[in-house]
Amino acid sequence: MTWLAWRQLRTQAAVAVALLAAVAIMLVLTGPHLRHYADTVVNTCGAHHDCRSVTANFQSLAHLRHVYSLLVSVVPVLLGVFWGAPLVARELEAGTYRLAWTPRVTRVRWILVRLAMVALAAVAITGLLSVAVTWWQSPVDRVNASLFNNFEARDVVPIAYVAFCVALGALLGALVRRTVAAMAATVGCFAVVRYVVQQYVQPNLLAPSQLIRHYRAPSRAYSRTLTSPNPADWVLSDNVVAPSGNVIGQYGGIGPNGTFGFNVSPNGSAVFSGVGRCPNRIPVPPGGIRSHLTTAQAHAIQAAIQRCVDSFHLREVLTYQPTSHYWPLQWLETGIFAALAVALGAACIWWVRRRLR
Amino acid sequence: MIEFYLDAKSGVAPYLQLVHQVRRALKLGALRAGDQLPTVREVVTRIAINPNTVFKAYRELEHEGLVAARAGVGTFVTATTSDDVIATLVPIRHDLEQWLVRARAAGLDEDSIEALFRDTFRSERYVAS
Amino acid sequence: MSEAAIETVGLGKRYQRRWALEDCTFRIPRGHVVGLVGPNGAGKSTLLNLAAGLLAPSAGSIKVLGEQPARDAAQLARVGFVPQDAALYGWLSIEGHLRLGEHCNPQWDAKAAHARLAELGLSTRQRAGKLSGGQRAQLSLTIALAKCPELLLLDEPVASLDPLARREFLGLLMSTVAGRDVSIVLSSHLVSDIERVCDYLIVLVDSRVRVAGEIEELLAGHHRLIGLRQPGVAAPANQTVIAARETDRQRMLVVRSDGPVVETGWEIESINLEDLVLAYMGEGAARQAQLPTTQAAP
Incomplete structure (x- = not known):
């Protein structure tokens, strides 16, 4: 049985390995230079060069970074679609499963051997690809502070994804019994499951860190938005929160459309839409608030607005995953999808054994 | 050796068709005493019929005393039409051929010839019995 | 065995x-x-x-x-x-x-x-x-x-x-x-x-077994009966009608014979396998369709 499973996989595996080797060669050819450039030129640009042009040069050296990241994101789905989905479905369509469900080879052994072999091959190929791309990308992620940007295309997560996709494809193939339909369903189901895990499961598993400050009206001297301690941190949200707990704005804005918007009447009373009316008056000059102001007038207005905003007792809350959460999050995501993969694989075996009759 | 065939449209039971073919071959001298009939396996492979049909035909022929089965070897023809009989067939056949030429010359087509022959054959047999 | x-x-x-x-x-x-x-x-x-x-x-x-x-x-x-x-x-x-x-x-x-x-x-x-x-x-x-x-x-x-x-x-x-x-x-x-x-x-x-048996016995046990159409007479006794076709005068039946035909006026013919199979298939088709025209037979 192992022999047959291997014969069935052989050609496809050879093609996959060849493609993997081609990608690996490209990475190896460009990787060391990229790394060297990041370590030397970019790191020390403040002292010797114009940093902006150096960084731009670095980005153009790494212009294929999006392609490689996309490749690592897409390969698990592709393997699920082209290796997982036909695993059972094609045999059912062609009737060839009858050749192998025989006295010596039980259905369980048949599906177990084939599923295990395909899953292992898919995991090996995706794992190698992920390791190679992660290595190549590490200077890019460092320079761009984009550790989390391609979270699903780095390190161990893709391995769990591919195991999940292959098991999902195999199960759907056994259920649907049509290869093409199972392929489409695999893509759809994977997208849905990933969305659900990302939106509803992950946040509850590892609580993000928070940064809270008293909300101040933005000004020339004062940055509108709150930034996380490390630029590589993964910012989940940056909300302006009222004492009631209601979120009334985002990224430093409290007006409509996320801007800092308010209405001031000529007599100096001001209203912040969605927040409330200012208790104090804004010292509006005779020409109106948008007219040319003296420095003193501008300061007076700024102070009055700040006093007004202070009276609302707003807080700005930044929610983020610090870089220290990177590996815990990687393992959590990996663990979730690996567990799902095992469950789906078991379901597939059960279905083939008990229900496919 | 005899080559069997089967006419699905004749309405005659397949085993009887085989029996008739052996009888005819005997009469025409195509089969003689000591000749071996094809094995059941050979027959069924060639004309794709149920082996029981061939068994049944051979049993029938055995029953008529025309053939005999030798265990483990095969089925052999025992009866034979003497050379004299076969020799007399030649002039009769010759006469028949001449008669056919005359019939055609008289303008009879295939169907008419066949009908005429069958009709004569039947009434002659009726008289003879 | x-x-x-x-x-x-x-x-x-x-x-x-x-x-x-x-x-x-x-x-x-x-x-x-x-x-x-x-x-x-x-x-x-x-x-x-x-x-x-x-x-x-x-x-x-x-x-x-x-x-x-x-x-x-x-x-x-x-x-x-x-x-x-x-x-x-x-x-x-x-x-x-x-x-x-x-x-x-x-x-x-x-x-x-x-x-x-x-x-x-x-x-x-x-x-x-x-x-x-x-x-x-x-x-x-x-x-x-x-x-x-x-x-x-x-x-x-x-x-x-x-x-x-x-x-x-x-x-x-x-x-x-x-x-x-x-x-x-x-x-x-x-x-x-x-x-x-x-x-x-x-x-x-129609997902059901209509007839099963040795072909020789089936052929021996089924006949085609041809007779005149008589009001009130469906088929001779001991004969189960498998298929029936009739014109205004004549009536042709394919029957399973559970005994000899004792009534006169029926011509009895043997039947070949194809007609036998078609007779059984025809019955299924008629049953399935339940067309009023097929109920003309008494």
Whole structure:
């Protein structure tokens, strides 16, 4: 049985390995230079060069970074679609499963051997690809502070994804019994499951860190938005929160459309839409608030607005995953999808054994 | 050796068709005493019929005393039409051929010839019995 | 030898809502070549798949060679199955298929399989995908036969073959029957093939078994009766009408005879297999349609 499973996989595996080797060669050819450039030129640009042009040069050296990241994101789905989905479905369509469900080879052994072999091959190929791309990308992620940007295309997560996709494809193939339909369903189901895990499961598993400050009206001297301690941190949200707990704005804005918007009447009373009316008056000059102001007038207005905003007792809350959460999050995501993969694989075996009759 | 065939449209039971073919071959001298009939396996492979049909035909022929089965070897023809009989067939056949030429010359087509022959054959047999 | 090749009691198989096979009770003794005929969708494939253990019954029971199909490895080894359209791996060579068969089956007559392929003039290095329909069917049969099964099930084995390939395939099949003790059940919608190779018949119509029995007995027990149409007279006593057709004067029946026809005025003719099968199929069709015009018969 192992022999047959291997014969069935052989050609496809050879093609996959060849493609993997081609990608690996490209990475190896460009990787060391990229790394060297990041370590030397970019790191020390403040002292010797114009940093902006150096960084731009670095980005153009790494212009294929999006392609490689996309490749690592897409390969698990592709393997699920082209290796997982036909695993059972094609045999059912062609009737060839009858050749192998025989006295010596039980259905369980048949599906177990084939599923295990395909899953292992898919995991090996995706794992190698992920390791190679992660290595190549590490200077890019460092320079761009984009550790989390391609979270699903780095390190161990893709391995769990591919195991999940292959098991999902195999199960759907056994259920649907049509290869093409199972392929489409695999893509759809994977997208849905990933969305659900990302939106509803992950946040509850590892609580993000928070940064809270008293909300101040933005000004020339004062940055509108709150930034996380490390630029590589993964910012989940940056909300302006009222004492009631209601979120009334985002990224430093409290007006409509996320801007800092308010209405001031000529007599100096001001209203912040969605927040409330200012208790104090804004010292509006005779020409109106948008007219040319003296420095003193501008300061007076700024102070009055700040006093007004202070009276609302707003807080700005930044929610983020610090870089220290990177590996815990990687393992959590990996663990979730690996567990799902095992469950789906078991379901597939059960279905083939008990229900496919 | 005899080559069997089967006419699905004749309405005659397949085993009887085989029996008739052996009888005819005997009469025409195509089969003689000591000749071996094809094995059941050979027959069924060639004309794709149920082996029981061939068994049944051979049993029938055995029953008529025309053939005999030798265990483990095969089925052999025992009866034979003497050379004299076969020799007399030649002039009769010759006469028949001449008669056919005359019939055609008289303008009879295939169907008419066949009908005429069958009709004569039947009434002659009726008289003879 | 006493146990039946296939024995069913109230056997039924349902797919979602539709019953593909319903309330089938019959017993096929061993040592026969059984023809399973019926219109498309009558349940022939379902019945064969149930017998092979590839499907599980939804109702009733089926025993194959005295045991539940696919109950264990020993039972599986006794039954060979040639599925419709000769399911083979297109990318795998003939040699590969034989190796697979040898690997998968405890009993495997490699020598006979190779001899048969040599007889067919097939090179074992050829890929199955490159074979003609006839060659694929032959390979499929060779694989099934190499298992040395006691019962061989064939699902429409010759449906897609040209006449020559069909003849060769059936010839190979019959030579196997001649050589060893094996029961065969084959489905087909070609009555002429059934007539040649089978000695037992099952007519399946509308997911039910209409008639089953040895062909010789069936032919002896059925007649065509032709008589004048008489008001109030459906058929002679002891005769079960299978199919009836009538004009304003004449009445033609196909009947199953449970005794001799004692009434006068009926001309009795023997019936051939094709007409017998058609008579049973026709009844099913009429029952199914329930057209008012078919109720003209009293």
